[in-house]
Amino acid sequence: MANPKFSRRMLLRHSGGAVALPLLASPWNSPVVQAALNSDGYPKRLLVYYTPNGRIPNTFWPKRNSETDFDLTGTSLQPLAAYKDRMQILGGIQMSVARDAAGNPHAKGMAGLLTGRSMAGNEFATGISLDQELANKLGAGVRLPSLQLGVHSVADNPARSILSYAGAGKPLSPVADPAAAFRLLFGAGVPAAGNTTPMGDASASAKRSSVMDLVRKQFADVKTWAGAEDRAKLEEHATMLNELEKRLTPPVVTSMGCNKKPAPVVANPLAVDSIPAVLSAHLDMVAAAFTCDLSRYIVLTVSDANNEIPYPWLGLQAEGHDQSHESNSSGAAAMDLTKRERWHAEQLATLLDKLAATKEGDRTVLDNTVVLYASEVAVGAHFPWNMPFVLIGNPSKSWRTGRYAMYGAAEKKATLTTDPHNKLLVSIANALGAPMTSFGDPRFGSGGLAGM
Amino acid sequence: MLRRRDKDSNAQGGNSASNGGNTSQGGATVASAGGAAGTANPNVPCSLPAPRVVLLTPAQYENTLAVVLPGAGRVADLLSSTLGGGSDFSNDSTVQRLSSPHVENLFETARGAATKLSGSALVSSCLLGAAPDQVCVGGFVKNFGQAAFRRPLAQDEIDKASSRYQNFRKTLSAGDSLSALIRTFLMSPYFIYRTELPSQPSTAKGVVDLSSYDRASAISYTITDGPPDSALLQAAQNNQLATADGVAQHVRRLLGASNTAVGVKNLFLELFKYDQILETSKDPKVLSDDSLRDLMRLETEGFVNQVLWNEDANISTLLGADFSWLNGKLAAFYGVPGVAAASPFAKVKFPAGFNRAGLLTHGSLLGVMAGSTTSSPVIRGKFIRGQLLCQQTPDPPPDVVVTPLEDDGKSTARQRHAMHNQPKCTGCHALMDPLGLAFENFDAIGRYRQTENNLPIDASVKLTETSMDGDFKGPAELARALGRTKEAKQCFAEKLFSYALARTGHPADRCGLERLTATASVESGNLREILVSVLTADSFLRREVAQ
Numbered sequence: 001m002a003n004p005k006f007s008r009r010m011l012l013r014h015s016g017g018a019v020a021l022p023l024l025a026s027p028w029n030s031p032v033v034q035a036a037l038n039s040d041g042y043p044k045r046l047l048v049y050y051t052p053n054g055r056i057p058n059t060f061w062p063k064r065n066s067e068t069d070f071d072l073t074g075t076s077l078q079p080l081a082a083y084k085d086r087m088q089i090l091g092g093i094q095m096s097v098a099r100d101a102a103g104n105p106h107a108k109g110m111a112g113l114l115t116g117r118s119m120a121g122n123e124f125a126t127g128i129s130l131d132q133e134l135a136n137k138l139g140a141g142v143r144l145p146s147l148q149l150g151v152h153s154v155a156d157n158p159a160r161s162i163l164s165y166a167g168a169g170k171p172l173s174p175v176a177d178p179a180a181a182f183r184l185l186f187g188a189g190v191p192a193a194g195n196t197t198p199m200g201d202a203s204a205s206a207k208r209s210s211v212m213d214l215v216r217k218q219f220a221d222v223k224t225w226a227g228a229e230d231r232a233k234l235e236e237h238a239t240m241l242n243e244l245e246k247r248l249t250p251p252v253v254t255s256m257g258c259n260k261k262p263a264p265v266v267a268n269p270l271a272v273d274s275i276p277a278v279l280s281a282h283l284d285m286v287a288a289a290f291t292c293d294l295s296r297y298i299v300l301t302v303s304d305a306n307n308e309i310p311y312p313w314l315g316l317q318a319e320g321h322d323q324s325h326e327s328n329s330s331g332a333a334a335m336d337l338t339k340r341e342r343w344h345a346e347q348l349a350t351l352l353d354k355l356a357a358t359k360e361g362d363r364t365v366l367d368n369t370v371v372l373y374a375s376e377v378a379v380g381a382h383f384p385w386n387m388p389f390v391l392i393g394n395p396s397k398s399w400r401t402g403r404y405a406m407y408g409a410a411e412k413k414a415t416l417t418t419d420p421h422n423k424l425l426v427s428i429a430n431a432l433g434a435p436m437t438s439f440g441d442p443r444f445g446s447g448g449l450a451g452m
Numbered sequence: 453m454l455r456r457r458d459k460d461s462n463a464q465g466g467n468s469a470s471n472g473g474n475t476s477q478g479g480a481t482v483a484s485a486g487g488a489a490g491t492a493n494p495n496v497p498c499s500l501p502a503p504r505v506v507l508l509t510p511a512q513y514e515n516t517l518a519v520v521l522p523g524a525g526r527v528a529d530l531l532s533s534t535l536g537g538g539s540d541f542s543n544d545s546t547v548q549r550l551s552s553p554h555v556e557n558l559f560e561t562a563r564g565a566a567t568k569l570s571g572s573a574l575v576s577s578c579l580l581g582a583a584p585d586q587v588c589v590g591g592f593v594k595n596f597g598q599a600a601f602r603r604p605l606a607q608d609e610i611d612k613a614s615s616r617y618q619n620f621r622k623t624l625s626a627g628d629s630l631s632a633l634i635r636t637f638l639m640s641p642y643f644i645y646r647t648e649l650p651s652q653p654s655t656a657k658g659v660v661d662l663s664s665y666d667r668a669s670a671i672s673y674t675i676t677d678g679p680p681d682s683a684l685l686q687a688a689q690n691n692q693l694a695t696a697d698g699v700a701q702h703v704r705r706l707l708g709a710s711n712t713a714v715g716v717k718n719l720f721l722e723l724f725k726y727d728q729i730l731e732t733s734k735d736p737k738v739l740s741d742d743s744l745r746d747l748m749r750l751e752t753e754g755f756v757n758q759v760l761w762n763e764d765a766n767i768s769t770l771l772g773a774d775f776s777w778l779n780g781k782l783a784a785f786y787g788v789p790g791v792a793a794a795s796p797f798a799k800v801k802f803p804a805g806f807n808r809a810g811l812l813t814h815g816s817l818l819g820v821m822a823g824s825t826t827s828s829p830v831i832r833g834k835f836i837r838g839q840l841l842c843q844q845t846p847d848p849p850p851d852v853v854v855t856p857l858e859d860d861g862k863s864t865a866r867q868r869h870a871m872h873n874q875p876k877c878t879g880c881h882a883l884m885d886p887l888g889l890a891f892e893n894f895d896a897i898g899r900y901r902q903t904e905n906n907l908p909i910d911a912s913v914k915l916t917e918t919s920m921d922g923d924f925k926g927p928a929e930l931a932r933a934l935g936r937t938k939e940a941k942q943c944f945a946e947k948l949f950s951y952a953l954a955r956t957g958h959p960a961d962r963c964g965l966e967r968l969t970a971t972a973s974v975e976s977g978n979l980r981e982i983l984v985s986v987l988t989a990d991s992f993l994r995r996e997v998a999q
Contacts, residue, residue, distance in 0.1 A: 154533070158547075170549075171549055172551055173549070173553050174553070180553065180556060180557070183556070212639075214612065214613070214636045214640075215636060218642060222641045226503055226505050226647075227501070227995075228998070229502070230503075230505045234505060237550055237555065237641070240552050240555040241555060243552060244552065244555055244559055269533075308732075322733045322824045
């Protein structure tokens with residue numbers, strides 16, 4: 001399953017694989033943060049793989065005899081069985097932030113999942129999300145430290161479709177179109193399939209910067225008379241244009257052959273029927289981003305917390321969200337949703353196969369990555385306890401993997417004092433090289449999870 | 453693109469806490485328009501908002517692009533995909549979130565559109581010649597720029613863009629140069645935003661009029677969802693929009709016909725979200741014929757048109773009309789007698805004492821505000837309180853796990869909802885549940901019924917906290933009463949005001965909203981006249997410069 005198109009591996013093998021080097025020099029590089037690399041000099045990465053509306057408990061949680069003796073057979077995690085020894089299933093953790101305030105339970109779960117903070121106004125999280133915190137602290141020198149990808153994540157209310165926040169009330173919309181994600185990662189230097197006019201050549205760059213110059217001046221002009229609130233908005237827009245221009249400049253990586261892959265084309269990326277194609281293309285993008293080290297902290301949302309869609313390619317015509325409310329433990333709705341969960345896991349497995357097939361020293365890209373497979377609620381009835389958290393990978397080599405741990409009670413009597421998921425976020429951050437003792441709302445725990 | 457519905461406790465427009473700060477916790481909230489920041493004395497002018505830039509909605513962007521570059525095609529859905537929302541209205545600048553993906557999306561859209569010049573009458577052949585002269589280039593820039601910016605360009609803007617084109621030509625082909633030039637217009641803030649420039653350039657603080665061209669755009673984008681037409685631009689050039697009367701004349705002209713008032717139709721679509729009936733999940737046992745969905749959408753669309761442009765445009769008619777817009781098939785589904793099976797959509801008057809009246813009894817709204825198999829009195833009641841009466845009810849307390857009250861197959865919804873009679877719940881549910889229970893004669897797809905689980909449905913309710921409080925029996929009676937409440941009139945005024953101002957609940961708008969709700973047009977309940985009042989008010993036409 002190795003991907004021969006990405007040849008940074010070869011480069012690293014030649015460099016002995018033990019040098020912590022700025023892997024991909026680019027014009028705006030600042031020095032790589034040492035803590036972001038593991039002891040062999042390879043980058044440590046995070047993928048958050050989100051799928052909506054909790055899990056069907058009976059088919060999700062494996063049969064468990066002890067922490068290290070559990071059986072994935074027949075569960076919706078079975079497609080990931082090949083990675084059981086690199087997996088940590090974390091039972092009994094609760095999302096305390098989602099119990100903390102009024103508001104819609106799905107929205108609270110989305111807003112709190114990566115921020116560790118409660119939601120404001122039924123719309124937005126009240127703090128920065130972990131991926132952005134990591135990008136800020138550790139992402140220097142990486143082309144696109146963080147990336148948000150969405151597969152039909154279309155809910156109107158941002159708190160229903162967005163997990164990443166640049167700060168309180170600053171949601172980062174996921175990219176829906178794989179072609180757009182491709183351009184973000186690789187610049188516009190490679191023509192999309194069927195397009196014969198690459199934008200990455202020198203004259204196009206010159207033209208672009210000339211266009212941008214004029215537009216920048218106009219933004220400055222408008223700013224002089226707009227009110228204070230809108231001045232800030234215009235400034236933000238202009239900054240994003242500058243960043244865009246920087247991204248559109250082709251990366252030096254071209255010469256290493258890391259982007260000799262045609263841009264993906266999905267005709268109608270927002271259609272329900274396109275979900276399998278978009279997810280597959282996005283997962284390819286994650287593989288490319290990690291193996292070429294173009295991005296390190298990626299959040300991939302599959303559908304959104306509204307999830308009012310059928311999965312026709314699985315023969316499932318009912319809407320997921322409605323079914324999640326009808327699916328206490330068994331019955332037709334639960335069976336349907338289990339099929340969806342298995343499918344989500346199968347798709348994730350295709351990515352893990354690629355990451356595990358790409359060597360980094362005597363380990364693989366997968367080993368140097370932490371995949372967090374999660375949802376915004378535990379089950380269709382919205383409970384925020386016994387959240388279905390699964391980790392795969394061991395970037396700092398310090399974790400005890402191959403276990404199914406219990407961090408609290410699985411039933412609803414769990415109180416606010418059992419392990420909150422903020423501790424999980426701290427553990428992930430520490431493993432990726434960001435020293436911190438708490439993340440998000442400091443009321444919810446300090447330190448990471450015990451026994452990791 | 454269809455706007456998606458938030459479900460569960462947050463059913464429709466459920467951003468209570470963020471809208472204007474009038475929400476109180478733990479019980480009835482019966483404040484609507486107005487608030488702290490106004491001035492109580494109606495003779496003292498309100499302080500006005502600061503000059504703004506208002507991002508064109510994806511639809512407005514597409515409509516503008518269609519005028520500038522007719523071959524550019526449809527781009528609104530793609531632009532919507534990266535623009536956050538979450539309010540009643542897609543133009544709400546307080547919830548639109550610029551993001552890197554959206555800025556990139558705008559960039560790519562401009563890039564794509566700039567290559568599609570074939571449809572543009574503005575491109576003259578002299579431009580593509582070997583050495584285009586200054587007159588040719590300047591002429592193009594002047595015309596194209598005016599179309600793109602919805603105002604004449606200043607001479608130095610023409611000069612800068614022209615010399616940019618000549619520079620491009622030194623290294624690029626004529627086609628590439630032209631597309632680069634066009635991108636400078638399409639990426640400009642003057643294209644992407646609707647601006648509120650003062651009429652006189654001045655750095656002094658104080659109240660200023662919007663420039664005539666910005667007034668033309670403000671009027672046009674609000675009413676037509678597109679750029680100003682030639683009559684409006686002409687009026688701006690002739691300084692005829694400098695007075696409220698001059699503005700009113702054009703507002704009435706554009707509001708006068710349903711084919712120009714696209715923005716107003718969109719306002720009602722976004723407010724009631726009736727197109728969501730196309731994608732609301734329904735159990736086949738409840739709805740076996742999916743073709744009814746689109747008929748229901750067409751009913752509400754046609755009904756709103758009928759009320760606004762062929763009837764009295766009054767809120768009481770919108771909510772209490774004894775007619776609807778039906779074809780034979782939908783009339784049969786509703787049980788309206790005397791409509792031939794093959795009859796196309798038309799105004800159909802209900803017989804006396806019929807069980808339906810007005811918008812709230814349309815299958816579209818009833819179906820959207822219901823579950824897959826059962827009706828939802830809470831969602832229906834919350835919608836009426838929140839969206840029609842502007843009486844927001846807070847979300848459930850944090851320790852309540854929100855699950856729908858399951859139909860146990862042996863009770864009525866009224867019996868099941870009795871569980872809300874406990875201290876933790878009743879404060880809000882006493883406000884919401886009765887309004888929803890009045891519509892229990894309509895099942896999850898709006899089919900009329902007299903029994904549920906073989907038990908008789910009691911749809912009599914007590915209306916509280918309005919100017920029309922009293923006992924009402926059944927949906928038609930309650931709908932007619934709601935349409936005559938002072939609260940509904942003021943609430944519609946608030947919604948129209950928010951749509952026109954392209955934001956909701958901003959403190960700087962409160963005084964203007966307070967003044968609006970005191971006008972005779974709001975008292976009259978005439979929706980078109982309320983819009984005229986909104987669009988001729990200082991809060992729409994003037995701004996206050998702070999420094």
